[in-house]
Amino acid sequence: MQGDELAAAVIAGDRRALARAITRVESARADHRAEAVALVAAARAAGRQALRIGLSGTPGVGKSTFIESFGMMLVEQGLRVAVLAVDPSSARSGGSILGDKTRMERLSREPAAFIRPSPSQAQMGGVARRTREAVALCEAAGFDVVLVETVGVGQSETVVAEICDLFILLLAPAGGDELQGVKRGIMEMADMILVNKADGDLKPAALRTRADYAGALHLLRRRPQDPEGFPKAVCVSAVEQSGMAEAWADMQALAVWRKREGHWSARRAHQARHWFAEEVRQGLLAVLEREPAKGSMAALGREVEAGHLSPEAAAARMLGLLGRA
Numbered sequence: 001m002q003g004d005e006l007a008a009a010v011i012a013g014d015r016r017a018l019a020r021a022i023t024r025v026e027s028a029r030a031d032h033r034a035e036a037v038a039l040v041a042a043a044r045a046a047g048r049q050a051l052r053i054g055l056s057g058t059p060g061v062g063k064s065t066f067i068e069s070f071g072m073m074l075v076e077q078g079l080r081v082a083v084l085a086v087d088p089s090s091a092r093s094g095g096s097i098l099g100d101k102t103r104m105e106r107l108s109r110e111p112a113a114f115i116r117p118s119p120s121q122a123q124m125g126g127v128a129r130r131t132r133e134a135v136a137l138c139e140a141a142g143f144d145v146v147l148v149e150t151v152g153v154g155q156s157e158t159v160v161a162e163i164c165d166l167f168i169l170l171l172a173p174a175g176g177d178e179l180q181g182v183k184r185g186i187m188e189m190a191d192m193i194l195v196n197k198a199d200g201d202l203k204p205a206a207l208r209t210r211a212d213y214a215g216a217l218h219l220l221r222r223r224p225q226d227p228e229g230f231p232k233a234v235c236v237s238a239v240e241q242s243g244m245a246e247a248w249a250d251m252q253a254l255a256v257w258r259k260r261e262g263h264w265s266a267r268r269a270h271q272a273r274h275w276f277a278e279e280v281r282q283g284l285l286a287v288l289e290r291e292p293a294k295g296s297m298a299a300l301g302r303e304v305e306a307g308h309l310s311p312e313a314a315a316a317r318m319l320g321l322l323g324r325a
């Protein structure tokens with residue numbers, strides 16, 4: 001299928017075409033890139049927007065269970081839901097395979113849902129681009145909500161926050177009364193904290209954890225893009241499916257407020273600019289791998305290490321090579 005034909009099929013809501021289009025943007029081959037860029041541009045021209053929700057949490061907090069439960073609720077409300085994953089490690093260990101369909105059994109059988117597991121790609125730049133383009137393709141295909149799942153390991157969260165409209169942190173109840181070592185940077189990115197597993201014996205701990213985080217969020221910040229009451233920490237149970245409707249109502253309220261106040265479009269505009277600069281940066285790094293610069297980064301690095309060249313002089317020489325590439 002030609003690129004524009006494929007884009008048209010994606011826009012028409014053909015799920016197989018969507019899967020194929022995502023495979024195209026995932027291709028690492030340089031000669032596929034121009035085609036992928038054209039494909040995404042054609043898809044974006046449809047002018048559709050989904051609510052993009054980033055969801056992060058360490059392995060075991062219940063991301064798959066939550067997405068299954070939350071996604072089913074949205075589907076039952078008549079919404080179309082896409083699930084994508086950003087896996088920062090190609091090593092899929094620890095039992096946490098992101099976007100694994102077998103762990104979202106009901107949702108994966110729903111015609112109104114589309115689940116795409118993460119490709120095994122180690123390089124963060126590639127993963128970020130692929131995810132951004134896959135999100136754009138899902139939007140063009142008419143999905144109302146695009147959930148982007150990631151594990152809590154720093155860099156991937158920053159990427160997801162720069163792709164999504166809302167960033168949600170999923171936590172499990174803590175044993176003690178200390179915060180669970182969640183990095184300040186991640187707390188600062190979170191629009192909502194959902195404390196999962198607020199059921200059975202874990203409920204009291206979940207309530208305590210929620211209160212701790214609500215306090216921490218309150219102390220930490222009030223950003224211009226937060227209405228009164230946000231960022232928020234609430235309890236949910238993915239297993240009992242409790243708190244789901246309330247969490248969704250909060251997310252919608254936040255989205256509506258941000259749209260009305262102009263923060264929504266400002267955030268997307270800022271993100272577009274960020275990714276433009278990032279693409280240029282990645283492109284420049286790729287140039288360094290080509291002649292006549294090839295190998296020079298490593299060679300000059302050794303010279304700097306040996307004390308034969310200053311870092312600045314070596315960098316100037318490197319950039320000089322770039323000019324001729």
Ligand code: GDP
Pocket residue numbers: 057058059060061062063064065066095096103196197198199200202236237238239240
């Ligand atoms: P992920 O690694 O973050 O995707 O976590 P999973 O969704 O695989 O869940 C990890 C474990 O936590 C599983 O044994 C789930 O059954 C359990 N779990 C998930 N959500 C809940 C919940 O709401 N309540 C309780 N009690 N257990 C849960």
